[in-house]
Amino acid sequence: MHPVREQNKINKRKAIIDAAIKLFSRNGYEQTSIEELAREAGVGKGTVYSYFQTKKEIVHAFCEAELDFTRSELAAHTNPESSLQEQLLVIFMAEFKHITENRDFGRIYLQESVFPREHHGEADLEMQNQYFEILYPIYRGAQRRGELRSDLELLHIAGHFWALHLLVLSCWYNGMIPTEEVPEAMKTLINQAVDGLKPSTI
Amino acid sequence: MHPVREQNKINKRKAIIDAAIKLFSRNGYEQTSIEELAREAGVGKGTVYSYFQTKKEIVHAFCEAELDFTRSELAAHTNPESSLQEQLLVIFMAEFKHITENRDFGRIYLQESVFPREHHGEADLEMQNQYFEILYPIYRGAQRRGELRSDLELLHIAGHFWALHLLVLSCWYNGMIPTEEVPEAMKTLINQAVDGLKPSTI
DNA sequence: AAAACAAATTGACTGCGGTCGATTTTCCGG
DNA sequence: CCGGAAAATCGACCGCAGTCAATTTGTTTT
Numbered sequence: 001m002h003p004v005r006e007q008n009k010i011n012k013r014k015a016i017i018d019a020a021i022k023l024f025s026r027n028g029y030e031q032t033s034i035e036e037l038a039r040e041a042g043v044g045k046g047t048v049y050s051y052f053q054t055k056k057e058i059v060h061a062f063c064e065a066e067l068d069f070t071r072s073e074l075a076a077h078t079n080p081e082s083s084l085q086e087q088l089l090v091i092f093m094a095e096f097k098h099i100t101e102n103r104d105f106g107r108i109y110l111q112e113s114v115f116p117r118e119h120h121g122e123a124d125l126e127m128q129n130q131y132f133e134i135l136y137p138i139y140r141g142a143q144r145r146g147e148l149r150s151d152l153e154l155l156h157i158a159g160h161f162w163a164l165h166l167l168v169l170s171c172w173y174n175g176m177i178p179t180e181e182v183p184e185a186m187k188t189l190i191n192q193a194v195d196g197l198k199p200s201t202i
Numbered sequence: 203m204h205p206v207r208e209q210n211k212i213n214k215r216k217a218i219i220d221a222a223i224k225l226f227s228r229n230g231y232e233q234t235s236i237e238e239l240a241r242e243a244g245v246g247k248g249t250v251y252s253y254f255q256t257k258k259e260i261v262h263a264f265c266e267a268e269l270d271f272t273r274s275e276l277a278a279h280t281n282p283e284s285s286l287q288e289q290l291l292v293i294f295m296a297e298f299k300h301i302t303e304n305r306d307f308g309r310i311y312l313q314e315s316v317f318p319r320e321h322h323g324e325a326d327l328e329m330q331n332q333y334f335e336i337l338y339p340i341y342r343g344a345q346r347r348g349e350l351r352s353d354l355e356l357l358h359i360a361g362h363f364w365a366l367h368l369l370v371l372s373c374w375y376n377g378m379i380p381t382e383e384v385p386e387a388m389k390t391l392i393n394q395a396v397d398g399l400k401p402s403t404i
Numbered sequence: 405a406a407a408a409c410a411a412a413t414t415g416a417c418t419g420c421g422g423t424c425g426a427t428t429t430t431c432c433g434g
Numbered sequence: 435c436c437g438g439a440a441a442a443t444c445g446a447c448c449g450c451a452g453t454c455a456a457t458t459t460g461t462t463t464t
Contacts (some may be wrong), residue, residue: 008442025460028403030319033421034421035420044442045421046422046424047420049422049423053422089222096215107317110316114316114372115371116375116411119377119378124376125376144398149399149401150398152399159373160366160391160399166365166372170368173316174318174321174326175327189358195400196395196398197351197354197395198349198351198398199286199350200272200351210459235450235451245413246417246453247452249412251453252412257452287425334432
């Protein structure tokens with residue numbers, strides 16, 4: 001095949017993402033120009049655009065890899081004996097930690113993935129599903145233990161909690177919830193969703 | 203006073219927003235340049251920027267007015283006898299209708315208001331709260347009728363439903379839910395939230 | 405009514421995201 | 435080892451969002 005080329009591509013791609021992490025983190029996303037980024041990565045401006053179609057896509061690629069890794073890592077290692085609330089909290093807070101470490105990365109990624117310009121082909125849709133499915137074992141476990149209704153579709157359950165996660169992130173980005181209160185807020189909402197908003201029918 | 207100036211300002215502001223509605227709707231947000239928009243509105247390019255700080259803010263201003271109007275209009279005229287699900291559905295679907303009529307307007311507005319670059323001062327935070335409060339009477343009514351728990355804060359209830367609304371919009375923008383299935387999806391999620399995700403304790 | 409002041413308007417200008425054709429690098433058959 | 439095809443790289447270039455100093459328009463004072 002073309003081993004040299006392949007390796008070069010991988011190296012350069014990494015160099016670009018590394019440069020992006022460095023510069024976006026230090027100076028912010030909008031304050032960093034592609035030319036600057038290209039210089040830092042040791043490539044020409046045009047080359048950046050042969051690896052990524054847009055500036056946002058650089059963030060997207062990084063976040064997707066990062067989040068995917070975190071989720072599967074955690075979902076696999078979460079204590080399956082602990083309550084649903086605890087397990088979800090561990091995962092959502094790990095993701096939140098990434099975001100707090102680089103506010104801009106998270107913002108751009110969320111803006112583009114939650115409300116995309118066009119559904120970027122089937123690929124991203126697949127990605128999104130996969131993302132959900134990592135959590136399925138946790139929900140199934142909760143169903144088995146009687147913490148969650150078994151008549152609900154996993155997709156709907158996953159969507160529900162995902163929505164609450166988005167809400168908390170939105171409130172954080174809007175300054176409505178300070179960083180230290182985020183776990184508490186998330187906990188409250190999870191419990192609300194589990195217990196239901198209607199009066200208990202005991 | 204300065205009656206002539208004041209009136210001019212109001213007229214021009216409206217002219218700019220009208221031009222934006224016309225051009226963004228016809229050609230899309232990114233396909234419309236500010237120069238084009240200024241020409242359509244009959245003002246210079248610089249003038250646009252004395253009324254709005256950024257291109258996105260034009261969309262923001264329009265959407266905020268539009269949504270605010272719709273919400274208060276509907277919240278006041280919704281039949282207070284009907285079920286919570288029905289009332290919420292009427293309001294959320296009315297908002298959704300606006301969005302379907304101009305996908306770009308909704309997208310830009312949601313991206314910026316849900317995950318803002320910086321919490322744009324207290325003004326927007328106030329706005330957001332006000333936005334929630336319009337729905338409070340509906341939730342209070344539901345509490346009175348025993349459809350919702352009375353021990354929950356209205357803000358948390360409002361946030362919960364708002365989160366589900368966002369989720370559905372996100373799925374729609376991502377092509378996961380076609381337009382005609384949106385009401386059904388919304389209904390399902392509302393019921394899920396009301397009934398709770400845990401098994402009924404009868 | 406004219407001068408003096410303040411607010412509003414403007415379009416040339418700047419900087420950056422993204423494109424594209426020219427150039428270099430890598431690969432492979434002879 | 436060479437020639438030529440294919441892939442990768444590059445930076446000059448384009449169009450547009452956003453700025454700003456100069457100019458126009460409206461208001462107040464004398």
